[in-house]
Amino acid sequence: MLLAVLALVVSAVIVAGCQVFLAFSNRAASYSMKYPEGWAQQGSGDRVTFRDKNNIVRIVVGAGAAPSHASVQADVAHLGNAQIQAGAQQMTISGKPAFKVVYSTESAPNAVTGKRVKLVVDRYYLWKGGHRAVVDLGTPEGVDNVDAYRLMIESFRWS
Numbered sequence: 801m802l803l804a805v806l807a808l809v810v811s812a813v814i815v816a817g818c819q820v821f822l823a824f825s826n827r828a829a830s831y832s833m834k835y836p837e838g839w840a841q842q843g844s845g846d847r848v849t850f851r852d853k854n855n856i857v858r859i860v861v862g863a864g865a866a867p868s869h870a871s872v873q874a875d876v877a878h879l880g881n882a883q884i885q886a887g888a889q890q891m892t893i894s895g896k897p898a899f900k901v902v903y904s905t906e907s908a909p910n911a912v913t914g915k916r917v918k919l920v921v922d923r924y925y926l927w928k929g930g931h932r933a934v935v936d937l938g939t940p941e942g943v944d945n946v947d948a949y950r951l952m953i954e955s956f957r958w959s
Contacts, residue, residue: 864932
């Protein structure tokens with residue numbers, strides 16, 4: 801347990817516009833990434849989630865081959881009730897090859913009201929030396945998190 805706690809380090813403050821970002825370092829999964837101050841963090845090791853209201857950022861890391869257009873399309877096809885809005889697009893993030901898919905889904909029910917919100921999710925597939933990360937950046941439909949989410953995904957670094 802102590803090793804898991806020591807493996808997750810939050811340091812440095814980055815200000816972007818009016819929003820403050822913290823640097824999150826996950827030594828167990830060998831990556832770092834910025835996230836907005838005040839967002840709740842859950843998980844450790846290969847699965848970490850940051851949340852604020854209906855905004856969600858999920859990072860899942862594991863062993864795997866470099867993603868391809870076909871492997872990304874196959875992975876996305878297994879997402880439950882996701883509606884694909886933009887299929888696999890190859891791109892670079894921080895100078896490294898990556899893939900991006902955009903889909904929509906429903907949030908988990910609100911604990912108090914039971915209501916669900918339509919979420920738009922930018923899903924990224926990143927890879928380095930046998931390690932694969934899938935990063936989901938989800939936001940309620942109609943909410944503009946473009947700049948914050950761009951800062952977050954562009955800050956992803958393998959260590």
